[in-house]
Amino acid sequence: xxxxxxxxxxxxxxxxxYLPALFGGLxxxxxxxxxxxxxxxxxxxxxxxEERRPIAERFRGRHRLRRRPDGTxxxxxxxxxxxxxxxxxxxxxxxxxxxxAIEKRPAAFRINMLRCIYxxxxxxxxxxxxxxxxxxxxFANDTREKLQFGLKELLDPRDEED
Amino acid sequence: MPEWIQAxxxxxxTWALLALLVGYGLTLFGxxxxxxxxxxxxxxxQLRPGPNRxxxxxxxxxxxxxxxxxVKEDVVPDGASRFLHALAPMxxxxxxxxxxxxxxxxxxxxxxxxxxxxxxxxxxFGILFILAISSMNVYGIALAGWSSNSKYALLGGLRxxxxxISYEIAMALSLVALILIYGTVKLNEMVTLQAGGLFGWGxxxxxxxxxxxxxxxxxxxxxxxxxxxEADSEIVAGFHTEYSSLRFGLFYMGEYVHMAVSAALTxxxxxxxxxLPWAYAxxxxxxxxxxxxxxxxxxxxxxxxxxxxxxxLKRKRFTKGNAIFALAFLGLAGIALALAFSFWFFDxxxxxxxxxxxxxxxxxxxxxxxxxxxFFWLFIWVRWTVPRFRxxxxxxxxxxxxxxxxxxxxxxxxxxVLGGWL
Numbered sequence: 001x002x003x004x005x006x007x008x009x010x011x012x013x014x015x016x017x018y019l020p021a022l023f024g025g026l027x028x029x030x031x032x033x034x035x036x037x038x039x040x041x042x043x044x045x046x047x048x049x050e051e052r053r054p055i056a057e058r059f060r061g062r063h064r065l066r067r068r069p070d071g072t073x074x075x076x077x078x079x080x081x082x083x084x085x086x087x088x089x090x091x092x093x094x095x096x097x098x099x100x101a102i103e104k105r106p107a108a109f110r111i112n113m114l115r116c117i118y119x120x121x122x123x124x125x126x127x128x129x130x131x132x133x134x135x136x137x138x139f140a141n142d143t144r145e146k147l148q149f150g151l152k153e154l155l156d157p158r159d160e161e162d
Numbered sequence: 163m164p165e166w167i168q169a170x171x172x173x174x175x176t177w178a179l180l181a182l183l184v185g186y187g188l189t190l191f192g193x194x195x196x197x198x199x200x201x202x203x204x205x206x207x208q209l210r211p212g213p214n215r216x217x218x219x220x221x222x223x224x225x226x227x228x229x230x231x232x233v234k235e236d237v238v239p240d241g242a243s244r245f246l247h248a249l250a251p252m253x254x255x256x257x258x259x260x261x262x263x264x265x266x267x268x269x270x271x272x273x274x275x276x277x278x279x280x281x282x283x284x285x286x287f288g289i290l291f292i293l294a295i296s297s298m299n300v301y302g303i304a305l306a307g308w309s310s311n312s313k314y315a316l317l318g319g320l321r322x323x324x325x326x327i328s329y330e331i332a333m334a335l336s337l338v339a340l341i342l343i344y345g346t347v348k349l350n351e352m353v354t355l356q357a358g359g360l361f362g363w364g365x366x367x368x369x370x371x372x373x374x375x376x377x378x379x380x381x382x383x384x385x386x387x388x389x390x391x392e393a394d395s396e397i398v399a400g401f402h403t404e405y406s407s408l409r410f411g412l413f414y415m416g417e418y419v420h421m422a423v424s425a426a427l428t429x430x431x432x433x434x435x436x437x438l439p440w441a442y443a444x445x446x447x448x449x450x451x452x453x454x455x456x457x458x459x460x461x462x463x464x465x466x467x468x469x470x471x472x473x474x475l476k477r478k479r480f481t482k483g484n485a486i487f488a489l490a491f492l493g494l495a496g497i498a499l500a501l502a503f504s505f506w507f508f509d510x511x512x513x514x515x516x517x518x519x520x521x522x523x524x525x526x527x528x529x530x531x532x533x534x535x536x537f538f539w540l541f542i543w544v545r546w547t548v549p550r551f552r553x554x555x556x557x558x559x560x561x562x563x564x565x566x567x568x569x570x571x572x573x574x575x576x577x578x579v580l581g582g583w584l
Contacts, residue, residue, distance in 0.1 A: 019373075025547040029207045036206040045210045 060118045060133040063111055065154045073155060074130035077104040081122035081131055089115035090122060109154060113139065113147045171516070172276040181282045184527065185262035188534070189419045194224030196418050200542045207546045218472045218487045236407035239311055246309035251405065251412035253302030258419035261295050264288045265426050266350040268436055268526040271519040279350060280523055288349040289341065292427065293334055296382065299420070300326040303391065303401045310404035318400025321553070322391040325381060328560035333378035335568035336371045339575035340431060343367050343584050353435030360439035364432035367584055370571040372432045374564055379424040381560070383417065386545040390553055425537035433533050436526035454521035457528050458502035465495035
């Protein structure tokens, strides 16, 4: 009738005194303590700033925008990434490019890094392979404004040009 | 030596003040160390390093925590009884600190023909004073729960009232057996009676009493496995849910002071207080003055190890500070070694009897502090070993197990004392 009968194992006097189990437990915790103290290398923890966990090959961190050889962004401001973005954290303003071979270029390219879910849809949507994701995840800051990344933060640094 | 210095040295007030310094040193000034100790112990038991950034081994972590706590906003909830809300943490802290008054930190020593002892107040109802004052703690916690205008706090306060009253009975009854055996309620006389061999210690005379006292004192201090008062999985933080800033800090410190009192009491009642087993039989009447250099040596070795280890710390954090700490450890070790050797190669006992008397006090204090630290560590150790009791289990244990056992223990001890076996 919907009643679940829980069978509890009968405890003998030794078990019901609790004290042997208590001392056993104290022994276990003491063993853990001694092992952790004397064998720091075997700890499962990483001491983060000095030691780092290995980052996966496909890790998705902060975004970067590729540059052309002349330094201008590869992005053609097609809004594909902005359309694909699930949390709608990308905001692009387009303008006409002075280069007759290129139709448009981004006047502004903003990503709200606080809203971004790092899904990588923008990278997949980009027809020009202009946006990619790095393995950098350490860009915490103390105000929200500083985490609204614009072209300045997103464009590849000049010395990393390929 | 001028007369007035002698007068000051043998004055009761001087020794009360010194005992006060020792008591506060072990509680108020010890709390930063204890919180670090608890967190490091917890971490190591759980296979992680714990706070190890601020200062060597993370020793300065507690200071960072204290500063953070002090600069927080002090929130009084809407609808709270402001007066009682402010009063409750004061009661908890005052009660906790007051009980330290009757703890004897050393035995009687002869100083310029007078007998002095490191104890704030030698009350002739010593142990009863501790029971009476520490049971006032429940007022602080229950008031905190009631005045906060919060259901979680109220539940915590109610639980604490029920729990502390239940376990107080078992605690007091377990001590009755001990009083029967010792025939006194003065703590310093109890310690004196344990001065002989190892088997004169209370724990061997009344093991059941010890067990009951330990369980009850864990419940009295609201520590795991009896921390239902602040069971965070059920009632947020219990009675101190609505406390912030330094008022919360007072509760937090009060808990540690309570633990310190319990640890000191356990050492004094059951483990011979400031006595080492067979010390007088082995080293004669001035045993502790003779053991002084050995104790200093025992203190110097870990200090030297620390001074060496601090410099060796692999990751060079806080490098300048580490050097300072290493120097401090080295300096303390140097002082300890110098004292040890001066006592070895110079007949202090014959030449300067008052210095030997002071050495006796320091040695006995050292012995007691070591025992105290062990029982303090036991609190931390048990906390990270045993899970929390369910509320009905707690009440069943208190009323149906501990209380009958305590009554049985009294009968047993009374019979043994009457028969002359104890």
